[in-house]
Amino acid sequence: MDGAHTPGPFGRGLAWATALYLVLPILIILPVALTDQRYLSLPQDGISFEHFRTVLSSPEWLGSIWQSFTIAIAATVLSVVAGTLCAIGCWRISRRATDLIRVLMLLPLIIPSIVYAIGLYRYFGPLGLLDRFAGVVLAHGVTGIPYVVITVSTALAGFDPRLEQAARGMGASLSQTLRWVILPRIAPGIFSGAIFAFIHSWDELVMVLFIASRDVFTLPRRIWDGINENLDPAMAAVAVLLILFTTLLLMADRALRRRSEG
């Protein structure tokens, strides 16, 4: 970095402050989860794994974790299939209309999720989708599409269209070209999109508050209720597990990207 500007003390301090501001709330969760007290607090006489034990042996917590997990998986499949097909379609046709469709696909990111949630509540009632597994999957799956469209479109932007011509010139049908040439090339993009779509569903709360009540009780929902009703440190333990899980997913994404670039 010869010749680069070196930051002054003020700039350096500001950068560190910002980083701490981002990381501290996450880090504070860890000692709280390990507290030996019976309420949300820092450890006093030593650390304890009691609250992790509580979470991992409670049928309610485990039930919610399992429910969140299955919903996230199903929603991710929905987002990936719809988002990938949309991105490939826009890329192949590539007219002004397809630019419009791409922007349209980003709407769930732009519109506040509470607005979305109110709309869903209104329509899911008559359709019998309120408080249903399918309803939450649909809501999460559709709002997860933008992540996939973005990552797959980015992957396609780096795709040489001559590869498709070459495949067809050698006699490959559209589906063969898709399976053997296009999909392997954009797989890292699809995978990234899948991870983001999964995380999106995994920690989504606002829509769930509106469209689910008793039968569907996802993990973020249980944390939310827990905070409202009591201050059990078990929630901090759940949060730590959540953070660990998300970090693992992001690390998998990074590793995969590095492999495809290397």
Next chain:
Amino acid sequence: MSDGRGHALVLRGLSKHYGAFTAVDKVSLEVGQGEFLTLLGPSGSGKTTILMAVAGFVAPTAGSILLDGSDITPLPPEKRNFGMVFQGYALFPHMTVADNVAFPLRVRRLSRADRDVKVRAALDLVQLGQFADRLPKQLSGGQQQRVALARALVFDPALLLLDEPLSALDKKLRAELQEELKALHKRVGRTFINVTHDQEEALSMSDRIAILNHGKLIQHGAPGALYERPRTRFVADFLGKSNFLEGIARVPTARGFTLEAGVHDIAVRLTEGEAPPPEGKRSLLSLRPEKIGLLTDGATAENVVGGSIVAWSYLGAGYSLRISTDTLGELRVVLPAWQASFAPAEGLPVRLGWSADAAVLVEDDAP
């Protein structure tokens, strides 16, 4: 590679319009069995559009494409069974060399054993047998180009189409691969259609060259015939270098005529069957720089003009001279260095001479 026979292709009145722009203008051309034809032209001449129409990627606005007499114009590219080497090769970066070459066979659902045999044979054909397990990015440009060739030939295509196959390579490698490509064409005996803007490449590899400009086919023929007898100023200028002499045709006979260029009369001998221009017609001659000689004292030629050297450059094998003549303006002369009995210098007076059959009557198609 099995039947050793090429297929014949006919373009009949092929046109392609993009809105008001005419990319290809009523091109009719026949490519014989096993022929190596090069479409040569500057960028925007329509050569690539023609190739893409033959491949099926561009739908012609008018005209038809016939393979061995049957119309293939409406067929999509995947149904045409043509091999193609793309500019930049378009190798699949996520597949090994062997998988790349096996791709067209996989598409055709050949068994793994049959595929392996054919892939091996194709890679041996381009001398890349030991690179089968590499990825394309681990190969040099020349090697990638050979993989693209193997991939385009492995499925016994009816035609091999080459889109500027050597343009990405450096000069020395290009010359090497020109020879290889020509040898490969001999070995496989298929019909090759090559597109290039490089006249040297066209001259050295092709059985026949078709010269295009502004979407029109200007002239086609064997490289030697085209070089020696260009029909128009564009052809003479694009294929090699040329001097142009303008004047009025005088005393035409069956054997030749005189071109009155200002105060200078140039003697022109016609070839067998060539018609002289009518008396008094404005005419244009193309005179290749290497056909002009420097005359030593006392020597003479059918055409002689005096002048002096304006600029010169040494090319290793020869000298390129720009000479300001007394009566014909500036002429470019190329002569073998070993024949030059003098050291060129600016301002040095010289006498130029050329025979009456050196200059060729061309049509003036300059814009």
